[in-house]
Amino acid sequence: MTGTRGHTLDIVAVTHRYGAVTAVADVSLAVRAGEIVALLGPSGCGKTTLLRVVAGFVRPQAGSVRIDGAAIDGLPANLRNVGIVFQNYALFPHMTVAQNVAYGLEARGRPRAEVRRTVETFLDVVRLGDFRDRLPRQLSGGQQQRVALARALAVEPTVLLLDEPFNALDKGLRLDMQIEIKRLQRQFGLTAILVTHDQDEAMSVADRIAVMNHGRVEQFDTPVNVYDRPATLFVSGFVGTTNLLRGRALEAKNGCAVVTLDAGARLTVRTERAFTAGVPVVLSARPEQLCLYTAPAPERWSVTRRLSVPLGPNTMHDLETRDGATLKLIEPRHAYGVDAKEEVWCGLRPEAEPGLFDASSI
Amino acid sequence: MTTATAEIAAPAARRWSAALRPAEWQLVLPLALAYAAFFLVPLVLLILVSFFDDEKITTMGGAQWTKFLGDRFTWKVIADTLKLGVFTVAATSLIGVPVALVYLGASARWQGVILFVVILPLLTSVVVRTFAWIVILGREGVINQTVLWLGLSPAPLRLLQTEHGLVIALTQIEMPLLLLPLLSVMSRMDPNLRDASSALGASKWRTLFRVTLPLSLPGLVAGCMLVFASSTTAFISQLVIGGNRLVYLPLLIWQQSLVVYNWPLASAAALTLLVSVGLGVAAIAAVGRRGHAWALR
Numbered sequence: 297m298t299g300t301r302g303h304t305l306d307i308v309a310v311t312h313r314y315g316a317v318t319a320v321a322d323v324s325l326a327v328r329a330g331e332i333v334a335l336l337g338p339s340g341c342g343k344t345t346l347l348r349v350v351a352g353f354v355r356p357q358a359g360s361v362r363i364d365g366a367a368i369d370g371l372p373a374n375l376r377n378v379g380i381v382f383q384n385y386a387l388f389p390h391m392t393v394a395q396n397v398a399y400g401l402e403a404r405g406r407p408r409a410e411v412r413r414t415v416e417t418f419l420d421v422v423r424l425g426d427f428r429d430r431l432p433r434q435l436s437g438g439q440q441q442r443v444a445l446a447r448a449l450a451v452e453p454t455v456l457l458l459d460e461p462f463n464a465l466d467k468g469l470r471l472d473m474q475i476e477i478k479r480l481q482r483q484f485g486l487t488a489i490l491v492t493h494d495q496d497e498a499m500s501v502a503d504r505i506a507v508m509n510h511g512r513v514e515q516f517d518t519p520v521n522v523y524d525r526p527a528t529l530f531v532s533g534f535v536g537t538t539n540l541l542r543g544r545a546l547e548a549k550n551g552c553a554v555v556t557l558d559a560g561a562r563l564t565v566r567t568e569r570a571f572t573a574g575v576p577v578v579l580s581a582r583p584e585q586l587c588l589y590t591a592p593a594p595e596r597w598s599v600t601r602r603l604s605v606p607l608g609p610n611t612m613h614d615l616e617t618r619d620g621a622t623l624k625l626i627e628p629r630h631a632y633g634v635d636a637k638e639e640v641w642c643g644l645r646p647e648a649e650p651g652l653f654d655a656s657s658i
Numbered sequence: 659m660t661t662a663t664a665e666i667a668a669p670a671a672r673r674w675s676a677a678l679r680p681a682e683w684q685l686v687l688p689l690a691l692a693y694a695a696f697f698l699v700p701l702v703l704l705i706l707v708s709f710f711d712d713e714k715i716t717t718m719g720g721a722q723w724t725k726f727l728g729d730r731f732t733w734k735v736i737a738d739t740l741k742l743g744v745f746t747v748a749a750t751s752l753i754g755v756p757v758a759l760v761y762l763g764a765s766a767r768w769q770g771v772i773l774f775v776v777i778l779p780l781l782t783s784v785v786v787r788t789f790a791w792i793v794i795l796g797r798e799g800v801i802n803q804t805v806l807w808l809g810l811s812p813a814p815l816r817l818l819q820t821e822h823g824l825v826i827a828l829t830q831i832e833m834p835l836l837l838l839p840l841l842s843v844m845s846r847m848d849p850n851l852r853d854a855s856s857a858l859g860a861s862k863w864r865t866l867f868r869v870t871l872p873l874s875l876p877g878l879v880a881g882c883m884l885v886f887a888s889s890t891t892a893f894i895s896q897l898v899i900g901g902n903r904l905v906y907l908p909l910l911i912w913q914q915s916l917v918v919y920n921w922p923l924a925s926a927a928a929l930t931l932l933v934s935v936g937l938g939v940a941a942i943a944a945v946g947r948r949g950h951a952w953a954l955r
Contacts, residue, residue: 375859
């Protein structure tokens with residue numbers, strides 16, 4: 297039951313085009329054994345194509361997929377032993393729950409007694425033992441997904457592929473299923489790939505996230521690093537909310553850059569990138585990295601407050617800078633607060649490390 | 659007293675008016691009237707006429723029915739008609755299902771081409787199509803020339819005025835009726851189902867027999883019903899290709915009504931055709947349900 301040890305999955309320089317459109321451009325990812333990696337990106341970024349390449353539904357024009365170091369490019373999908381859970385679950389509508397789970401085992405020619413035993417085991421794993429004789433349409437969305445999981449796990453796949461599996465579920469159920477999938481993946485020590493466009497889902501389920509855009513991997517890192525240290529402007533905008541402030545780099549040395557913002561401030565920002573003096577830059581600051589002040593300073597810029605709304609324990613301020621940019625700022629809801637009529641200045645929190653990017657990368 | 663009655667009557671009236679809201683049943687009216695006038699009334703007349711003993715339709719009685727059903731020739735014609743339907747259904751299915759599978763696997767552009775070729779027979783007149791088959795099946799026709807050229811047979815094959823030739827022609831003529839319902843059911847099938855089957859380790863054949871075909875069965879059954887009903891009643895094709903040597907129920911009806919002018923007998927034959935085609939279609943439906951149950955096992 298707990299015997300299946302994870303397998304490594306290597307995607308090496310995979311490129312795939314549909315006609316003139318490059319869906320996946322030279323993507324390489326090394327997934328460790330027992331690790332769950334999320335492919336995160338907007339629709340059309342190539343994440344689903346990459347998943348279909350791993351499953352064997354799509355033959356890429358270049359590159360290779362390796363499981364435990366051995367290339368599986370020549371194998372058709374039915375010989376790859378890869379488990380997949382589709383967005384719409386793709387349960388066979390004319391078969392009962394038990395028949396769906398038994399399908400892969402029967403295709404492998406396992407003896408009847410073994411098939412029955414394994415089906416019972418996996419229906420228990422997803423807690424659907426009482427539903428074995430139901431048809432898929434008689435089940436709720438969450439139950440259907442658990443059947444799809446049991447069906448994929450029953451054949452003891454080397455890699456589990458999850459194609460936006462939580463999309464069709466309502467919000468409350470979604471978290472339960474995310475925990476369930478994580479639990480099963482841990483229990484079986486499975487190597488898994490999760491395709492999603494939902495950053496919260498990627499953050500909560502995945503060990504590492506590959507952020508994709510236009511067929512390329514922009515960053516492949518832990519959820520915390522992807523959020524705190526986005527590698528590109530796209531990542532900083534796609535993962536979490538961010539404010540973009542335009543300006544110019546004045547000087548950059550010793551891991552720090554001095555920037556003048558068009559909004560009217562002069563800041564020193566920690567960065568590992570090098571900027572030549574005078575080059576246009578974009579400062580990407582998350583709402584919780586900004587702070588409101590009632591007194592001006594060289595590193596603060598004047599803003600007008602358009603709206604303030606309570607968000608749980610926080611307040612979200614909608615601000616406008618002098619040069620017309622809008623900012624979102626989140627701060628703990630103070631008992632005193634700033635008077636709505638008062639003039640306010642916006643600045644970075646002392647500990648904040650916003651991203652600084654070349655403006656030409658927009 | 660009056661108020662009490664009114665109180666009791668009011669909800670009933672409301673229910674009544676809710677069940678028959680004018681806006682809704684009025685919409686069905688034109689079709690219902692057309693059906694009543696052009697289908698129900700003629701059918702009742704047909705039944706009435708069949709129960710007259712003489713050709714002038716003056717005395718009622720069951721003489722025509724006993725004469726018609728007592729004749730062994732009648733039963734041969736009924737059997738031949740049903741056999742023609744079964745053969746045509748078998749031939750269209752054997753060719754149509756692979757075509758549908760090719761369609762399913764084709765790219766969008768090729769799907770358009772296949773669909774056009776499938777619908778093409780519907781765009782030409784039945785008469786034209788049937789005469790085209792005479793050119794193909796005739797003694798000097800395309801098929802015979804090819805057969806002779808290849809040396810497959812020393813003499814030209816007899817295809818016109820044979821059941822084989824008629825089934826060949828009907829297979830092409832009725833193909834759209836089989837394919838259109840089949841393709842519509844198949845293309846509505848979730849393509850992920852086939853991918854899921856293959857990812858679970860099923861070969862192409864297993865996927866075909868366990869997933870694709872069972873789920874296309876409703877479309878196939880609908881198509882078979884249409885082909886059966888249409889081929890058994892295809893008067894023009896039966897007459898032009900089968901000639902007078904092959905007698906099917908439609909030809910019998912035509913002879914009795916427009917050549918012999920024995921309308922009571924023609925009516926009896928027409929009702930026999932209606933019932934036997936109906937039974938054939940019901941049999942296909944029953945086989946379809948069996949097949950579905952088998953696929954579910």
